[in-house]
Amino acid sequence: MQSIYHFDECIDRRGTGCFKWDNPNSVGKLPMHVADMDFAVAPAITRAIARRAQHPVYGYTQIMPEYYDSVCGWQKRRHGWTVERDWVIPVIGVLPIVAAALRALCGEDRTVMVQPPVYDCFYHCIERNHCRFVCNDLVLDRRAHTWSVDLDDFERTMVREHVSVFVLCHPHNPVGRVWTRAELEGMAEMCIRHDVVVISDEIHSDILMPGHRHIPFASLDPEVAARTITCTSPSKPFNMAGLQIANACISNPALRARVMEEIFASNAWIVNPFGVVALMAAYDESEAWLDACNAYIYENYRYFDTFVREQMPGYALSPLEGTYLAWLDIAQSGMSSEELYDILSRETGLKPCVGANYGAPGRDFLRFNLALPKSRLVDGCRRLCSVVRRIGGHDA
Template sequence: MDFFEQNINRIGTSSVKWERTKQVFKTDEEILPMWVADMDFRPPEAVTDALKERVEHGIFGYTFTADSVGESIVSWMEKRHNWEIKNSWIQYSPGVVPSIGKAIQALTEPGDKVLIQSPVYPPFYSMVKENNRVIENCQLVKKNEQYEIDFNAFEQCLKNGVKLFLLCHPHNPVGRVWTEEELRKMAELCLENDVVIVSDEIHSDLIFKPNKHIPLASLSEEIADQTITLVAPSKTFNLAGLQASAIICSNNDYRLKISAIDKQIGAFTLNTFGIVAMEAAYRQGEEWLEELLQYLEGNIELVENYLSEHMPELKVVKPEATYLLWIDCRQLGLSDAKLNHLFVEKGKVGFNPGTSFGKGGEGFVRMNVACPRSTVKEGLARMKTALQS
């Protein structure tokens, strides 16, 4: 675990997390960044070794994504998620967000409705709006310290003319790992209403026991035929800057339509280093991932215990997945503007404001704990200072 205790200075690396904090939070103060979803950990040594070897070769011309990359994804999905896929089902994209945009463009028309479940990852909103589609929202319901789906409302939304459903699975920011029963119910309702499903499963490897990630498309051939699954090593292994992700889809018609979008914009391959890193991570990163999950659980437990003892007004929604903590601050009785001011100006710590995730995010903040434990402790101390002020 000493590997994850290292404090690595990221200043001077064009880090969005560490070098854009002042602009994001509109302050001149030095803010401890615990917001954007990347980790302050180096990736598995096998990944950096593979990248070094590629750099040593010294020639970086046009590169294609070899079959071996797809084979590494096929193997990973079967081993980690008991999902048998074919290499021919895989397409590549620089990231999950561009993949969402391509799927929306390929499988819907301007003015069509796209269903989301707020509070949810902000690019779900922007990709719908930027592509001139209309958001249909079925807000998640918080019950007994956990989030659930209102299936009556979900079905009604689908009947309102929805053409595509963006599923966040596991869910960011509330940390839910959807159960097989929940997944089947959502999928069956989408099938009944002829709604395409785009399942963002980028956090699917960051699951805490006893929870288990079930790829939506693994439930049946019929469901798979109407589902596009988006995955990437970026969250799992902290490789977001290398811009490599995969689109998995058994429906050949869907794949052809997505390929047509790539042709329109002239996209034909991934970044050379993204290709190398993705294959190395999926082939050799599992042991590192298991150690990471243990370390993250320790960080989460630390936050839960500290808040319970020192700031009982703040409640962590127990995450089943991800390194992102959804913290309920509503007992403070503050407006979102005042809550943000309190943490930024008084505590000098930067969280994602809950309002950035849409309806249902009011009074919450999202805290990133994928960092050394010393950073988590510093963040908690700053939160305490903010509340004492």
């Protein structure tokens, strides 16, 4: 695919300290695992960082008013959501926001609901912050390979387990769903009915496949917003996770004050000066780059999907609506995700993520990162197929 942004270029990450390639053991390996991109960032981001680096003072950083304009402007333009400046709290990452919110919200009743298969760090974050998690498993339609919310179970679990907080992953990592308005409204209604606060992790909300629109959970209506902590960041869509910049958006002043107290308590509000300028360059100057990047990821997804259909009978991808994470059903192999991962990693150097790590409903799946040059994806497909052909498959 032709693009002025060089997504096809295979960047050598060695010497950067970044995950995946920067390790002597990674020679010959194709790690399609951790959720960052193998693409260079948008040119405006590099320029902004270089400009800032010219000034030799890298001290503690105060946020300037234009920063809030960038954050609010982005939400308005891209998602039609009106965010007021006062709602925005810059923080060093999304997980630090989730952790702070859990500490602020989980009183005596420390029960938090999640929707497996889901981002594995949620489990660790909940437990390390002395809460317990309960599960409203997503439901798989094995013929269409789609995942949906079981709303009856959503409500039953909330009531039975005395849930006080729900962590929504929107869009959903790893199943790649972008929740529809009807689905969001269904969940919101239950949260209002049972007085549950929602942490809506929207870190993947800017990576959208054609035909899909992200609806911020808090944008549904003011009553929903009043019980929602929204987490956003340019880190996934603009490939700048190492710069550690994210924002909590909370319209309810009382809720905001409680969460802010916990963010202050952990000093997670002192952000990186390079993250600040990079965020502004991303949101103010890099929309065209993001659109091209999403288009490239979509072509990678189509290539992978066609490859799986044509070369790997019985295997299937869930339809990708958002994120750059492909979710492959490997039940046909007759192996667990750990077993198949071990073979792939040992024999081919391919390193996807083990589905079982995302919770029980993920045990027949592997997650592949599609934000990489096409040539590497083609190489990955070849490696995957060599193993799938050799191990054969049982009749599922």
